[in-house]
Amino acid sequence: MPISIGTFNLNNLFSRYNFQAEIAALPPHEAGGIELTFSQGDVQARTFMGRLVKAKKPGDTAQIAQRIRTMDVDVLAVQEVEHIEILRSFNRDHLGGLYPHVALIEGNDPRMIDVGVLSRLPLGPIVSHQCATHPDAPELRVFGRDLLGVRILDARGDKLLTLYNTHLKSHFVPAGEDPVEGAARANARRRRQAETIARILSAEERRGSRFVLVGDMNDPPDSPDLAPMLLVDGDPLHNALAGAVETRAPKPETPGQGPGPANAQWTHRFNPPGAAPPVYELFDHIWLSRALVPSLRSAHIDRRTKHGGDGSDHDPAWVVLDL
DSSP: OOEEEEEEEEEOOOOOOOOOOOOOSSOSSSTTTOOOOOEEEEEOOOEEETEEEOOOOHHHHHHHHHOOOOOOOSSSEEEEEHHHHHHHHHHHHTTEEEEEESEEEEOOOOOOOOEEESSOOOOEEEOTTTTTETTTTTEEESSSOEEEEEEEOTTTTOOOEEEEEEEOSOOOTTSOOOOOHHHHHHHHHHHHHHHHHHHHHHHHSSSEEEEEEEEESSSSOOOTGGGGGGTTTTTEOETTTTTTTESOOOOOOOOTTTTOOSSSSEEEEOSEEESSOEEEEEEEEEEEEEGGGGGEEEEEEESSSTTTTSSSSSSOOEEEEOO
């Protein structure tokens, strides 16, 4: 039985809107987890770090929908989605109901970006690990978003595999913070997340079980901060995208901007300030348990047509397994 599994960071699939209203009295400034600001009858949706969080532009939404339709995978793990209702409406209005099964559990991120799953195949138990902690900081939840576990079933209701979807700490350092110290804190957080993933998977998955770990890891596969994540109950995970092929060649770099990517295994392009050339890295991963490695038939990355991305700053990736 062939089954295709993908991952795609949708880049802030929000449903936020600015609106105006006449109000007789000011409601609480924390309304259902959304910060509100008031000025002479105008009500503005939630802000984050001083900036208004806006809905995704219609053109960008249409582009990511087109890319998903082109991929046409059976199961798609997504990141940076505001809540399950926007994911359901996106599936209905932009994908034509391509995926009858939708899963998302609210996580911990202050921007309210979550991880979710779209699936043609039936889903079994859906498990959130958003409350997981790490021994180095037991008072804090280690995942800024979540590690979402979803059991994928066949048409008879039998288990095919378990999919784990996550979105690890980014390299972003807020303005005003020391860049070196901020980077060190972000790397340490990502390493704690990787260690926690290995601990959870080692507890939940027996040797010989079939599972896939996917998501936006915000680091390349060979990052030392991700190394703890890649050994589950003594078994190494397999990088299913190590030999991934592109759907098209990347757009050439502007003359003087560097040679471009060294290989096809990248999903994120960072253009640093100044004269430094762009950096191409594989941030979006698909890892297979040992039991699934013989089932791997192909791996793919849908290449963007613009340097900034087509509706997202990440390119989606997927694999085809024969179960």
